[in-house]
Amino acid sequence: MSAFEVIVNTHGAALLAYASKLTGDHHRAEDVVQETWVRAWRHQDRLTEDRGSVRGWLMRVAHNIVVDQYRSRRARPTEVELPDCDFTAVPEPADDVVNRMVVDSVLDVLSSPHRDTVVEVYFADRTAAGAAEVLRVPVGTVKSRVHKALRTLREALPEAAALEAA
Template sequence: MTTTASTLLDEIVRAHGPALLAYTTRLTGGDRHRAEDVVQETWLRAWRNLTRLTDDQGSVRGWLKRVAHNIAVDQHRARAARPAEVEMPATDPTATPERADEVVDRLFVADVLRALPTAHRATLAEVYLADRSTAAAAVALQVPVGTVKSRVHNALRTLRTTVPALEAA
């Protein structure tokens, strides 16, 4: 196109641009970004059909509004036809957590605890697994508080000598 065509489009944009943007903003439910996309596509089509945009062939603003309306409807239909976009979580939702180490640890702890005398094992279960104070464990086990303290001490000492990795604990 020549310079006069570019000048003609500039005049049309100046004359109808603000009204077209306001119209498309209403068409898109107030979404300014979508409205600007519609207006931009309308200007591209106006450039391609510049010879038809004269007042003697009909209302220029009417043509622009009709084209903008059609573009907005097409975009709305395209968005409705495809599924909504969702963000993927940072971790893979299909991945299952690794349980092998947990199973091995549980089996190891169960074997180590079985090596303790029954009274010591029951005392550790009350204090650590049931999360009871020594006084509450004494009530549950029906023994004096001092007995609970000595059983916990002796059980942990036995575990430290049995399992070298527990010495650091």
């Protein structure tokens, strides 16, 4: 049996117990112990009782590894689990058709000037000034039409949900 194997057999259980206490997680503790053994392998010349306590050296290395892991986790953003869905999936074209039918039916509730104003502001993505220029009305008129149209649409939405369910 090599000198390194003797060290592992002598101090392995105590090192794992110490790392478990530091991390609070058995699996992370095993990773810490493994990294400790890698570093011990690289520095076998230091692992003699005449140069100091071998167990003390191993415990200090394990402690430093845990501290390094803690600091690196705090320096990175927290990892989050993504929901189980396919982000590459293309939406069903039928959904777009249904949505468009619902939007058209809801917009039919509005008068022609109000509908044209909503279409310019929300669907053509124009500012009030831009919509006023296209519709050839004052900016204040665009703002008041949008306000009244949104109020009318809010009242009509329960009816639109009933149309979609049918």
